[in-house]
Amino acid sequence: EIALTQSPATLSLSPGEGVILSCRASQGVSRWLAWYQQKPGQPPRLLIYDTSNRATGVPDRFSGSGSGTDFTLTISSLEPEDFALYYCQQRDTPPATFGQGTRLEIK
Amino acid sequence: QVQLVQSGAEVKMPGASVKVSCKASGFAFTSYYMHWVRQAPGQGPEWMGMMHPRSGSTSYAQKFQGRVTMTSDTSTTTVYLELISLTSDDTAVYYCAKDQVVRGDGTRPIFDYWGQGTLVTVSS
Numbered sequence: 001e002i003a004l005t006q007s008p009a010t011l012s013l014s015p016g017e018g019v020i021l022s023c024r025a026s027q028g029v030s031r032w033l034a035w036y037q038q039k040p041g042q043p044p045r046l047l048i049y050d051t052s053n054r055a056t057g058v059p060d061r062f063s064g065s066g067s068g069t070d071f072t073l074t075i076s077s078l079e080p081e082d083f084a085l086y087y088c089q090q091r092d093t094p095p096a097t098f099g100q101g102t103r104l105e106i107k
Numbered sequence: 108q109v110q111l112v113q114s115g116a117e118v119k120m121p122g123a124s125v126k127v128s129c130k131a132s133g134f135a136f137t138s139y140y141m142h143w144v145r146q147a148p149g150q151g152p153e154w155m156g157m158m159h160p161r162s163g164s165t166s167y168a169q170k171f172q173g174r175v176t177m178t179s180d181t182s183t184t185t186v187y188l189e190l191i192s193l194t195s196d197d198t199a200v201y202y203c204a205k206d207q208v209v210r211g212d213g214t215r216p217i218f219d220y221w222g223q224g225t226l227v228t229v230s231s
Contacts, residue, residue: 034217036152043202043221044152055219087151091215095168098151 002026004088004099012107015080021073021102023088028068032092035064035073038085038101047086048073078104109133111203111222118228124191127225129203136184137161140206140213143177143188145199146224153199157206157213158186166213193229200224 003026013019023033031051036044046055048064051071061076075082083106088099114128131141143155156167160179167175176189186203207219 032215036218043204043224044218045221046207046217046219049207049217049219089152089218091217094214096154096216098153100151 001095002029002090002093002097004090004097006086006088006099006102008102009100010103010105012105013078014107015078017078019075019078019104021075021086021104023066023071023073023099025069025071025090027093029090029092031067032090033064033066033071034089034091035062036087036089036098037082038087044087080106109205109220111205111220113201113203113222113225116226116228118230119193121194121229121231123193123229124189125193125227126187126189127201127203127227129186129188129222131184131186131203131205134205137181138209140208140211140216141177141179141186142204142206142213142216142218143175144202144204144218144221146202147196147199150199152202154216155188155201157216159213160184160186190227193227195229197227198229200226 005024007022035048038044052064063074085101087101110132112130140157142157144152146152158165158177179186203222204218205220207217
């Protein structure tokens with residue numbers, strides 16, 4: 001199984017700031033990486049798939065990049081509703097696997 | 108709009124089994140793979156397996172082989188997850204999730220819609 005390592009585990013930021021979240025794969029996953037946002041008591045919500053494609057309805061302040069083993073999710077200017085957990089998921093090699101998440105908290 | 112509505116929370120004794128349902132609407136149910144993903148407290152999501160409602164084909168994560176069964180009822184557009192021989196390690200929220208990918212074998216999923224989750228608690 002491909003392991004995904006997300007860093008950092010927690011980030012404390014203020015609304016309006018920009019942030020870059022990292023996801024590193026234990027082996028190359030080409031561009032087959034997705035990002036999900038999860039709020040307490042809710043299921044994950046697809047944000048980005050295949051590295052850089054925004055899902056339907058996702059604001060353009062969210063963007064993704066990377067390839068191979070290193071990927072990033074960038075939020076250009078944090079809105080209050082963006083403070084949540086973020087997970088990456090690879091679909092290059094079955095089984096699909098997820099990272100352990102990065103929590104964005106309000107400073 | 109796409110909706111996946113799951114059955115309610117369950118409390119089970121160790122050794123028991125649980126069956127969770129997921130009723131789908133708003134899309135061509137027989138055209139997409141449906142997956143089950145679970146999330147233990149404080150952990151990242153974990154893929155359990157998938158099935159195709161039209162063919163009935165299934166594929167399960169090795170970890171759950173022999174303990175999990177996924178089925179579907181096309182007349183009610185519902186998929187089911189059954190997990191047997193429960194232990195405390197199975198305490199988690201269980202989600203059904205629709206695969207965005209139309210053409211493929213389901214092994215490289217993008218989870219574009221999720222059910223609201225079903226909490227399964229295993230405790231004596």
